[in-house]
Amino acid sequence: MSPPTSTAAPFDYDAALMACARGDRQAFQQLYQRESRYLMGVALRIVRHRQQAEDVLHDAFISIWQRAESFNPALGEGRGWVYSVVRHAALNMVRSGARQVSLDEDAAEAVDDSASLAAYAAAGDPFELRADLGRLHGCLSGLEPARRDCILYAYVEGCSHGEIAERLQTPLGTVKAWIQRGMRALRECMG
Known part of the structure; x- marks a missing residue:
């Protein structure tokens, strides 16, 4: 018996960003509706308030709208570009000395759990998700441990490059x- 297949076509982030660059408000609205709840989780994880x-x-969505023409699909995927805009905006807020209110452990865990459940529910076909996660795990396992740790600190834990350098006691430029290089290797492996 073959695994069930999803009937909905995958969302084309690259095409949505290129449409935004042409001023297509509907593409921008679709991008917002599709990703805003997950991006909120990314921002909340970093700024904690x-x-x-x-x-x-x-601010990030304004930046996405205004800078959509700077997105280059040859340099990476559209979804990654959108997430990096939000992540950088959140890190810039923290760096600028904005007041930070920490969540207690239970609240932080609840935020993480609800974001994970929402992402799982929206992921579509569970078989495809497991297959993609398996490939990602294999690709991550193939990386040199220091590169893998840097990527996980940055993209899973939301650490800045400076924080990673401090944790690993490694020069910032090296991090x-x-x-x-690690992200380039992951793109090639997952490609």
Whole structure:
């Protein structure tokens, strides 16, 4: 028996960003409706305060709209570009000295759990999700441990490059290079 297949076509982030660059408000609205709840989780994980996370999300989507023409599909996937805009906006808010309110452990765990459940529910076909996660795990396992750790600190834990350098007691430039090379290797492996 063959695994069930999803009837809905996957969302084309690259095409949506290129449409936004042409001023297509409907493409922008679709992008917002599809990703805003997950991007809110990314922002909240970094800034730790709901109002600040909402501000980050608002500012990031304005930036996405205004800078969509700078997206280059040859340099990476559209979804990754959108997430990096939000992540950088959140890190910039933290760096600028904005007031930070920490969530207690239970609240942080609840935020993480609800974001994970929402992402799982929206992922579509469970078979395809497991297959993609299996490939990602295999690709991550193939990376040099230091590069893998840098990527996980940056994209899973939301650490800045400086925080990663401090954790690993490694020069900042080295950390940046490891992340860049590691991401390139992951794209090639997953491609």
